[in-house]
Amino acid sequence: MSDPKLTFWVHMFSADNTMGELNLDINVDGTWNDDVVSLTDDHGDQWFEQSVDLNQYKGDRVIFRFRATTGSDWCSDICIDDFKIDGTVPINNNSAKLPSSFDLRVRGSRVCFQIPDNGAMASHLSIKLYNIQGKLVSTLVNGTVTAGYHSLSLDKIANNGQKLAAGMYFCRMETRGFTRTIGLLLK
Numbered sequence: 515m516s517d518p519k520l521t522f523w524v525h526m527f528s529a530d531n532t533m534g535e536l537n538l539d540i541n542v543d544g545t546w547n548d549d550v551v552s553l554t555d556d557h558g559d560q561w562f563e564q565s566v567d568l569n570q571y572k573g574d575r576v577i578f579r580f581r582a583t584t585g586s587d588w589c590s591d592i593c594i595d596d597f598k599i600d601g602t603v604p605i606n607n608n609s610a611k612l613p614s615s616f617d618l619r620v621r622g623s624r625v626c627f628q629i630p631d632n633g634a635m636a637s638h639l640s641i642k643l644y645n646i647q648g649k650l651v652s653t654l655v656n657g658t659v660t661a662g663y664h665s666l667s668l669d670k671i672a673n674n675g676q677k678l679a680a681g682m683y684f685c686r687m688e689t690r691g692f693t694r695t696i697g698l699l700l701k
Contacts (some may be wrong), residue, residue, distance in 0.1 A: 517567070517569055518568040518569065518571075518572065518599060518600065519565050519566060519567055519568055519599070519600050520565070520566040520568055520578070520597075520598070520599050520600075521563060521564065521565045521566075521596070521597075521598055521599075521600065522563070522564055522594050522595070522596060522597040522598070523561045523562065523563050523564070523594065523595045523596045524536065524553060524557070524561065524562055524563075524564055524592075524593070524594055525557075525559075525560070525561050525562075525591065525592070525593040525594075525595075526553060526555070526556060526557045526591070526592050527556060527557065527558060527559045527560075527590075527591045528556045528585050528590040528591065530590075532585035532586045532590050533554065533555055533556045533585045533590050533592075534554075534582065534583040534584040534585045534590055534592060535552065535553065535554045535582070535583045536551075536552075536553045536554075536580065536581075536582045536592050536594070537549050537551065537552050537553075537580070537581045537582070538550050538551035538552075538564075538566065538578065538579070538580055538581075539578070539579040539580075539581065540571070540576050540577070540578055540579075541576060541577035541578075541579065542571060542574050542575075542576055543574065543575075546579070550566060551564060551566060561595070568599070578597075580594060615628075615630050616628065616629065616630060616687070616689065616690075616692040616694070617694075618641070618685065618687040618694045618696055619696070620668075620685065620696060620698045621665070623667060623668045623669050624665045624666060624667055624668065625641065625654060625665065625666045625668060625685055625698075626663070626664070626665040627639075627641065627663075627664055627665070627687055628662065628663045628664070629659055629660065629661045629662060629664070629689070630661060631661040631662075637658065637659060637660075637661070637689050637690055638657065638658055638659075638689060638690075639655050639656075639657070639658070639659040639687070639688075639689040640653070640655060640656050640686075640687070640688045640689065641653075641654040641655040641656075641666075641685065641686070641687045641688075642654065642656075642685070642686050643678075643683055643684070643685055643686075644683065644684045644685075644686065645681070645682075645683060645684075646681065646682045646683070646684075648684075651678070651683065652678075654666055654685075659689075668698075668700065678700055679700070680700050680701050681699070681700060682697060682698075682699055683697070683698050683699075683700060684696070684697055684698070685697075685698055
């Protein structure tokens with residue numbers, strides 16, 4: 515196995531030198547390791563690459579979280595791009611078990627969700643998409659779904675036979691006492 519590493523590009527620029535802070539946290543088995551990467555200061559109007567060695571996480575399922583705080587003035591800018599993991603990180607048998615909690619996320623052009631394994635084989639689930647005015651645009655899921663990780667392509671969701679227009683939408687997931695609503699921007 516090659517050495518796994520996380521790489522991403524960062525742009526941190528402030529015209530008046532009031533730059534904020536960018537932090538990368540890593541969650542392993544439900545515990546957050548905060549500030550694995552912590553960047554501050556103005557780096558000029560240019561992109562620079564960051565690399566994080568992931569060897570200590572081999573065999574673990576990890577979650578990455580970026581936290582950014584802009585500076586005190588509107589002139590500060592923090593951006594990340596080209597987030598990727600190089601190398602193969604195998605999942606050991608302990609972390610390959612089904613999730614223990616519900617979750618709903620948007621990853622690129624996909625709505626991703628997880629149903630925990632609570633001993634039941636399946637759960638009734640509803641995921642609906644609403645426009646900014648709160649009008650139902652599409653029902654993505656309405657039925658029984660097995661435990662595990664699932665995803666749906668937003669590219670294949672149609673509104674009355676038409677592709678969804680660019681804009682802000684809200685995605686709402688409801689099941690067994692769990693409700694979560696997230697915003698998503700279609701470009």
